[in-house]
Amino acid sequence: MGCEKIEELLSPYIEDELTQEQKHSVEDHLRTCSNCAELLTLMRAAKESLASFPEVDVSGELTEKLYALPQKRKKLRFIPDILLRPSFQPIMAAATVLLTLVSFYAFHPERSAINRAIERQFHAGVSKVEKLYAEAGSFTHTLGQYKDNLLVSITNLNPFRGNEDKQPKT
Amino acid sequence: MLVNAYSRKVFNLAYQFAGSYEEAEDLTQDIFFKLHNSIEKYDFEKNFTAWLLTLARNHLIDQYRKTKWEKKSRDEFNEHFLSADSRSGPEESAMVQESKKIVWDAFNHLSSEIRMAIILRDIQGKKYEEIAEIMELPLGTVKSRVNRGRLQLAKILKEKKGNKNGM
Numbered sequence: 001m002g003c004e005k006i007e008e009l010l011s012p013y014i015e016d017e018l019t020q021e022q023k024h025s026v027e028d029h030l031r032t033c034s035n036c037a038e039l040l041t042l043m044r045a046a047k048e049s050l051a052s053f054p055e056v057d058v059s060g061e062l063t064e065k066l067y068a069l070p071q072k073r074k075k076l077r078f079i080p081d082i083l084l085r086p087s088f089q090p091i092m093a094a095a096t097v098l099l100t101l102v103s104f105y106a107f108h109p110e111r112s113a114i115n116r117a118i119e120r121q122f123h124a125g126v127s128k129v130e131k132l133y134a135e136a137g138s139f140t141h142t143l144g145q146y147k148d149n150l151l152v153s154i155t156n157l158n159p160f161r162g163n164e165d166k167q168p169k170t
Numbered sequence: 171m172l173v174n175a176y177s178r179k180v181f182n183l184a185y186q187f188a189g190s191y192e193e194a195e196d197l198t199q200d201i202f203f204k205l206h207n208s209i210e211k212y213d214f215e216k217n218f219t220a221w222l223l224t225l226a227r228n229h230l231i232d233q234y235r236k237t238k239w240e241k242k243s244r245d246e247f248n249e250h251f252l253s254a255d256s257r258s259g260p261e262e263s264a265m266v267q268e269s270k271k272i273v274w275d276a277f278n279h280l281s282s283e284i285r286m287a288i289i290l291r292d293i294q295g296k297k298y299e300e301i302a303e304i305m306e307l308p309l310g311t312v313k314s315r316v317n318r319g320r321l322q323l324a325k326i327l328k329e330k331k332g333n334k335n336g337m
Contacts, residue, residue: 039321
C-alpha cells in the first residue's frame with residue numbers, strides 16, 4: 001500500500017477500527033516510512049491535546065440573560081411596548097371611537113337610510129359651500145369697485161393737483 | 171430549567187467553535203432564543219440534547235459562513251483555554267501550553283464542517299452515532315470527516331514543525 005492509502009487508515013488505526021489485515025499493512029508500512037510514522041505521532045498528540053481542553057463555566061451574567069429571554073419573547077408576542085406608552089393613549093382612544101363608528105355604520109340594519117342621510121348632508125354641505133363661494137365672489141367684485149372709486153377720489157384731491165392750478169395761463 | 175441543564179453544553183460548543191468568549195456568549199443567547207421559538211417543533215420521541223445541539227450546530231455554521239469570524243477574535247481562546255495545567259510543574263506546564271497553542275492554531279485552519287466534527291469527537295468525546303445525529307449526516311460521512319480532519323491537522327502540525335526547524 002502507498003503512503004496516500006495508509007494516511008487514510010491512520011485515524012481508524014488510532015481508534016482500533018481496522019481489520020487485522022489492514023492493521024498489519026499499516027504497521028508494516030510504518031516500520032519503513034518515517035513520514036507516515038511522524039504523521040501518526042502528530043495525530044495522536046493532537047488528539048490528546050484536544051481531549052485535554054477543559055469545559056468552561058457559563059458566567060452568571062450570561063445565565064441571567066438566558067433566563068430573561070423567554071420573558072422578552074412573551075412581550076414581543078403580545079403587545080409592542082410603544083402601544084403601551086402613555087403618550088400613545090389619546091391616539092388609541094381616537095382609534096377606538098373611529099372603530100366604534102365604523103362598526104356602527106357597517107353593522108347597522110338600516111345602512112341604506114344612513115347612506116341617504118349622509119348623501120343629503122353631503123349635498124347640503126356642497127351647496128352651502130357653493131353659495132358661500134358665490135357670495136365671496138360678489139364681495140370681491142364690490143371691493144374692486146370700492147378700490148377704483150377710492151383711487152379716483154385720491155387722484156382728484158387738491159394737494160396733487162396744486163401745481164397744475166399754479167401754472168401760468170398762456 | 172432549560173438554561174440550567176443545557177447552557178453549559180451550548181456555551182462550550184459555541185466557545186470551542188468560535189474561539190472567542192464574547193462571541194460565544196452572544197451565540198449562546200441566539201441559540202437559546204431560537205430554542206424558545208422552535209421548541210414547538212421538537213419531536214418528543216427524539217433525543218432532546220441531540221436536537222438542541224443540531225440547532226446549535228446549524229446556527230454556529232450559518233453564522234460562521236455569514237460573518238467569517240476574524241482570526242484575531244479566535245486567538246483570544248488561548249487566554250481562557252490555554253491556562254497552566256495545575257497538575258504538572260511549571261516547566262512541563264509551559265510545554266503543554268505551547269503544544270496546546272500550536273494544536274489550536276492548526277485547528278483554526280480546518281473548514282467549519284470538519285472543525286465541528288473534530289470538536290464533537292475529539293474535544294467533547296462523543297460517539298460517532300451521536301455526532302451523526304447532531305450533524306444530521308450518515309455515520310460513514312461523519313467518520314470520513316473526522317479522519318480527514320485529523321489527517322489535515324497532523325499535516326499542518328508537521329508543516330509548522332518543519333518551518334520551525336528550518337528557521
